[in-house]
Amino acid sequence: MSDKTAFDRVQLARHPDRPYTLDLIGKIFDDFVELHGDRRFSDDAAIVAGFASIEKMQVAVVGHQKGRDMQSRKARNFGMPKPEGYRKALRVMKIAEKFSRPVITFVDTPGAYPGIDAEERGQAEAIAYNLREMARLRTPVIVVVIGEGGSGGALAIGVGDRILMMENAIYSVISPEGCAAILWKDASFAPKAAQALRLTAKDLFEFGVVDEVVPEDDGWFVSDETTSSLLKRSILKHLSDLCLLSTEELLRLRYEKFRKMGLFFEASF
Amino acid sequence: MSWFRRKKPKITELVDDKERTVRTEGVFIKCSECGAALYKGELEESEYVCPKCGYHFRMGARERLKRLFDNGIYEPLDEGVMSSDPLEFFDSKSYKQRIEEAKAASGLPEAVVTGKGVVGGHLVFAGVMDMSFIGGSMGSAVGEKITRLIERAIKERGAVVIFSASGGARMQEGILSLMQMAKISAALGRLHEERLPYISVMTDPTTGGVTASFAMLGDVNIAEPKALIGFAGPRVIEQTIRQKLPKGFQRSEFLLEHGMLDMVVDRRQMRQTIIRLLDFMMNDSLTRK
Ligand SMILES: [Zn+2]
Numbered sequence: 001m002s003d004k005t006a007f008d009r010v011q012l013a014r015h016p017d018r019p020y021t022l023d024l025i026g027k028i029f030d031d032f033v034e035l036h037g038d039r040r041f042s043d044d045a046a047i048v049a050g051f052a053s054i055e056k057m058q059v060a061v062v063g064h065q066k067g068r069d070m071q072s073r074k075a076r077n078f079g080m081p082k083p084e085g086y087r088k089a090l091r092v093m094k095i096a097e098k099f100s101r102p103v104i105t106f107v108d109t110p111g112a113y114p115g116i117d118a119e120e121r122g123q124a125e126a127i128a129y130n131l132r133e134m135a136r137l138r139t140p141v142i143v144v145v146i147g148e149g150g151s152g153g154a155l156a157i158g159v160g161d162r163i164l165m166m167e168n169a170i171y172s173v174i175s176p177e178g179c180a181a182i183l184w185k186d187a188s189f190a191p192k193a194a195q196a197l198r199l200t201a202k203d204l205f206e207f208g209v210v211d212e213v214v215p216e217d218d219g220w221f222v223s224d225e226t227t228s229s230l231l232k233r234s235i236l237k238h239l240s241d242l243c244l245l246s247t248e249e250l251l252r253l254r255y256e257k258f259r260k261m262g263l264f265f266e267a268s269f
Numbered sequence: 270m271s272w273f274r275r276k277k278p279k280i281t282e283l284v285d286d287k288e289r290t291v292r293t294e295g296v297f298i299k300c301s302e303c304g305a306a307l308y309k310g311e312l313e314e315s316e317y318v319c320p321k322c323g324y325h326f327r328m329g330a331r332e333r334l335k336r337l338f339d340n341g342i343y344e345p346l347d348e349g350v351m352s353s354d355p356l357e358f359f360d361s362k363s364y365k366q367r368i369e370e371a372k373a374a375s376g377l378p379e380a381v382v383t384g385k386g387v388v389g390g391h392l393v394f395a396g397v398m399d400m401s402f403i404g405g406s407m408g409s410a411v412g413e414k415i416t417r418l419i420e421r422a423i424k425e426r427g428a429v430v431i432f433s434a435s436g437g438a439r440m441q442e443g444i445l446s447l448m449q450m451a452k453i454s455a456a457l458g459r460l461h462e463e464r465l466p467y468i469s470v471m472t473d474p475t476t477g478g479v480t481a482s483f484a485m486l487g488d489v490n491i492a493e494p495k496a497l498i499g500f501a502g503p504r505v506i507e508q509t510i511r512q513k514l515p516k517g518f519q520r521s522e523f524l525l526e527h528g529m530l531d532m533v534v535d536r537r538q539m540r541q542t543i544i545r546l547l548d549f550m551m552n553d554s555l556t557r558k
Contacts, residue, residue, distance in 0.1 A: 128482050136459075155448075207355070265353040
């Protein structure tokens with residue numbers, strides 16, 4: 001549906017009936033063993049992580065998790081992880097690396113939690129460390145942006161060999177509301193900011209940030225099996241491609257993938 | 270030092286008065302912390318630290334580089350890498366215009382200045398961010414310059430030292446700014462595997478995507494006293510939790526207490542501290558000559 005505005009997609013990406021990570025685990029994978037805790041401080045329910053199987057293949061799955069009713073939303077902290085969430089995510093990815101199993105991550109967060117406790121325990125360090133370690137994780141990593149890709153809090157589980165994005169998902173350096181509040185001094189300019197930020201899947205594909213856009217019908221809802229099976233097929237295709245590469249080749253290509261991101265001007269003197 | 274001078278004739282010595290962040294219209298400068306009237310020359314002498322109360326004034330990037338390297342000598346790197354406008358971003362003014370204004374106001378080509386030189390006899394690749402260029406924000410050009418800096422250090426077996434000062438990723442380049450976090454962190458991963466040193470120095474303020482990528486990834490993380498350092502900005506946190514933040518929250522000393530920093534170092538001891546750390550981390554022949 002190309003007649004949608006950027007802000008229409010922002011709202012679809014945040015729609016409460018859109019599949020969350022645990023919904024997708026139920027739809028795409030045969031089973032799931034959830035693992036808990038970061039071994040440092042606690043277990044963060046805003047991120048789920050564990051072992052799953054997909055068409056008889058063993059994979060690790062890591063994803064942001066939002067809640068649907070008020071109680072579960074609170075329990076999941078609206079999908080906004082604290083450092084322990086990111087540290088749990090990496091812990092499970094390292095187990096996958098140890099046993100040579102691919103990793104699949106699902107990105108769906110408004111952002112990393114901005115709170116006193118999160119800062120005290122090193123929110124910035126937790127994100128930074130994940131970026132560095134995911135870049136050199138010695139096993140294939142497929143990232144799927146399923147809903148909201150909220151800045152550094154999304155990227156912290158978003159470094160991989162393939163980045164897939166659902167047609168109506170968004171991925172941005174800052175929320176449209178946050179951007180509007182800073183640049184237009186008025187959060188109600190969010191639709192305008194959403195347009196300016198170029199945060200849709202199509203934009204990201206054009207910038208070379210995203211490798212594939214998975215088409216949705218008119219939005220993507222929990223009841224919609226067609227889109228979910230399209231996503232499954234796409235994940236399987238990329239898994240089989242990546243498993244053909246040697247670890248050295250995989251890591252070299254992953255480095256080059258991020259190395260060439262960005263557009264700048266170079267003057268010669 | 271002479272080996273270095275011979276190899277690269279491009280070496281420049283830089284002190285340019287208009288690049289100093291301290292306002293120097295008058296002979297006296299008022300300390301924003303204790304109110305003392307400080308003589309301009311005295312302040313320069315003390316590296317822009319108030320001799321009365323220890324307040325650290327913000328310091329320009331070129332000034333900082335010059336004071337880091339032995340004899341103030343370094344080779345500027347990638348000065349031609351500058352921001353373009355990939356999103357054709359426009360708010361109250363165009364991003365293109367903001368870039369031009371930032372260049373004129375700061376006298377810098379970008380929000381980070383990088384250079385190669387020798388520090389205490391060690392080969393060092395240093396980057397310094399500058400708040401006077403669009404709030405020290407990180408877009409594609411900043412990401413590219415820092416990544417090239419790290420890749421050069423790997424190629425030439427040098428250390429990396431980065432002084433951060435930044436409001437975070439630059440909004441006007443959208444997702445491309447965010448991806449610089451991953452790009453730089455991946456390069457730091459390679460530096461780490463090459464067992465080369467990286468010292469991160471956080472200055473006031475270091476927030477957002479810069480803190481959440483390269484600033485926190487040092488083998489040793491240092492901060493200047495009382496610098497604001499965090500992931501989320503204090504205003505965002507206050508709006509989220511709807512309460513006032515405790516005094517000293519997100520300041521260097523708070524981060525040290527919570528285990529995020531190795532040390533808080535007065536600017537006047539910074540160069541000596543960095544040299545001491547490099548003596549440990551670099552087993553190069555330069556020092557032993
Ligand atoms: Zn003072």
